Amino acid sequence: MTKANTLTLKPLGINTYKEAVVYMRKDCPVCRSEGFEAPARVKVIHKNKIILATLNTIESDLLTPHEASLSTFAWEQLSASIGDEIQVFHPDHLNSLDHIRGKIYGHELNKDEIREIIKDVVNGSLSDIHISAFLASTGDDRFSEQEIFYLTESMIEVGNRISWHKDLIVDKHCIGGLPGNRTTLIVVPIVAAFGLTIPKTSSRAITSPAGTADTMEVFAPVSLDLNAMRKVIEKENGCLVWGGSVNLSPADDILIRIERALILDSMGQLVASILSKKIAAGSSHVIIDVPIGPTVKVRTTASADELKNYLEAIGKTLGIEVKTVFTDGSQPVGRGIGPALEAKDVLAVLQGDINAPQSLRERSIALAGQVLEFSPNVRKGTGYAVAEKILSSGQAWQKFQAICHAQGGLFEPPIAKHMRTITSKKKGTILAIDNRYLSRVAKLAGAPQAKAAGIKLLTPIGTKVNFGDPLFEIHAETKGELHYAVNFLSMDHEIFDIGEFE
Numbered sequence: 001m002t003k004a005n006t007l008t009l010k011p012l013g014i015n016t017y018k019e020a021v022v023y024m025r026k027d028c029p030v031c032r033s034e035g036f037e038a039p040a041r042v043k044v045i046h047k048n049k050i051i052l053a054t055l056n057t058i059e060s061d062l063l064t065p066h067e068a069s070l071s072t073f074a075w076e077q078l079s080a081s082i083g084d085e086i087q088v089f090h091p092d093h094l095n096s097l098d099h100i101r102g103k104i105y106g107h108e109l110n111k112d113e114i115r116e117i118i119k120d121v122v123n124g125s126l127s128d129i130h131i132s133a134f135l136a137s138t139g140d141d142r143f144s145e146q147e148i149f150y151l152t153e154s155m156i157e158v159g160n161r162i163s164w165h166k167d168l169i170v171d172k173h174c175i176g177g178l179p180g181n182r183t184t185l186i187v188v189p190i191v192a193a194f195g196l197t198i199p200k201t202s203s204r205a206i207t208s209p210a211g212t213a214d215t216m217e218v219f220a221p222v223s224l225d226l227n228a229m230r231k232v233i234e235k236e237n238g239c240l241v242w243g244g245s246v247n248l249s250p251a252d253d254i255l256i257r258i259e260r261a262l263i264l265d266s267m268g269q270l271v272a273s274i275l276s277k278k279i280a281a282g283s284s285h286v287i288i289d290v291p292i293g294p295t296v297k298v299r300t301t302a303s304a305d306e307l308k309n310y311l312e313a314i315g316k317t318l319g320i321e322v323k324t325v326f327t328d329g330s331q332p333v334g335r336g337i338g339p340a341l342e343a344k345d346v347l348a349v350l351q352g353d354i355n356a357p358q359s360l361r362e363r364s365i366a367l368a369g370q371v372l373e374f375s376p377n378v379r380k381g382t383g384y385a386v387a388e389k390i391l392s393s394g395q396a397w398q399k400f401q402a403i404c405h406a407q408g409g410l411f412e413p414p415i416a417k418h419m420r421t422i423t424s425k426k427k428g429t430i431l432a433i434d435n436r437y438l439s440r441v442a443k444l445a446g447a448p449q450a451k452a453a454g455i456k457l458l459t460p461i462g463t464k465v466n467f468g469d470p471l472f473e474i475h476a477e478t479k480g481e482l483h484y485a486v487n488f489l490s491m492d493h494e495i496f497d498i499g500e501f502e
Helices: 029-034 072-078 095-104 111-122 128-137 145-157 184-194 212-219 226-236 250-262 267-280 301-317 339-350 358-372 383-392 395-407 435-444 479-489
Strands: 006-009 021-025 041-046 049-058 067-070 085-089 170-174 198-202 238-242 285-292 321-328 418-423 428-433 454-457 470-476 496-499
Touching (some): 021 029, 021 072, 021 085, 029 085, 067 072, 067 085, 095 128, 111 145, 128 250, 145 267, 170 198, 170 267, 170 358, 184 198, 184 238, 184 339, 184 358, 184 383, 198 226, 212 339, 226 395, 285 358, 301 321, 339 358, 339 395, 339 454, 358 383, 383 395, 435 454, 435 479, 470 479
Parallel strands (some): 006 067, 285 321
Antiparallel strands (some): 006 085, 041 085, 418 470, 454 470
16 A cells, blocks of 8 residues: 655756755646645655655656656755655644744744744755745844844854864954955965964855855865864864855855845844854954945945944854954955956965055955954054065965865966956046946856956056046956846946046
8 A cells, every 4th residue: 555645756956056846747646636836835754854845846747647856955855865755745834934924024033933943944944935035024124133143143053063172263254245355365374374273164155256265266175074174274274165065054054045146135144144154163253354335235334333233242242252344345355356366366465476456465464463463472553564474474375375285276267268358438537436336247257156257457446547448357258158248338337437537
């Protein structure tokens, strides 16, 4: 006698990243008897494991009426094999959905409610639609400080946490949004060369053309597991790895994936994301770089002050010392925007190239100096000089090479096959640059997925240009992506504010 609601698994090889999806024929006996229609949430049972999945229906002969398939993530969750049987039923009620609905209508969530939401995010019980609703409900500063604290605490609880058995573990983080701001790849080797421990876990790009992990991946593998990361740290004092591979804050990786699609980055989620990863990585002291400018994430000093207060107060409550540094966010840092182009800027600074972008060099030294001043061996106000000496002497470059080798490589940055120079349509002085539009052009050119794609900025603020002078270069790996980027510019999106000569 066959079990009720049973189907046999067949692979289709569909990758939905971290979303559990089950694929069934629309006319299969289970859909017909239970009244299932896409995109229903269903309970999938395989042996002694249960997951909730989103139903997608097949209207072709890819599956027979008695077969089903799963997304790659769902196969892994269930440890299923080809030919195994699954059972599909209506799901039990999720309390977390009630909590999300309450937040949408302005209810302040308590600790248990937030914990339940985050637990269901990680175990796959909530669909992308549910998670999107939760993120949208917390946007526009609708999360209180207490809720942000609970969110941070819950995100730490559901992942791994590293202990280094040292009193001083430092880190540095930038909240993002500023193109080319790849200071971390310079700060880490400076700090590690000094002798402090800096276990740097970084995100991939959310709304930008490159994140720290995307750029570091140009040089060396970043998808290290926890044991591999620990070995690199123990050998070299520092590392530069993708946080998603070490499972330190798995909820954050899922939330970031949804935020990327929504182009959303709320302050509450931003604070919880930063602090949960730093605490989970075992950091005790952290410098947070907050760029301020009209076309970055934080546009006013008032917003920056609010963020600073959240980061430092919640960090202190959770036992970590946070120092927030406000920096100029009016224009890109360095020249490159996109993984390989940013990597070339980093190399130029580390190798002491006289043509290296000074904006990236100076910002990196300043932030590294702030980190070094956490050490009892560095007097307040002298960190910059110590950091500058380590960089200028070549010690940072030696340490960076050692970290890359420890992570499995030291690769040459790739070069794009296609390039287009964009020129000025008028004579004058560059008064302002729209970071968001510049980032969008770089993304349309293929960044960060195409490592060599992006933009090389030729005219920072203050540059005097004549008609026809080059403003920037678009780099792309395919003709089609180059066309996308150039076509966007033809739609009268003004990136540069060019004023008359004085």
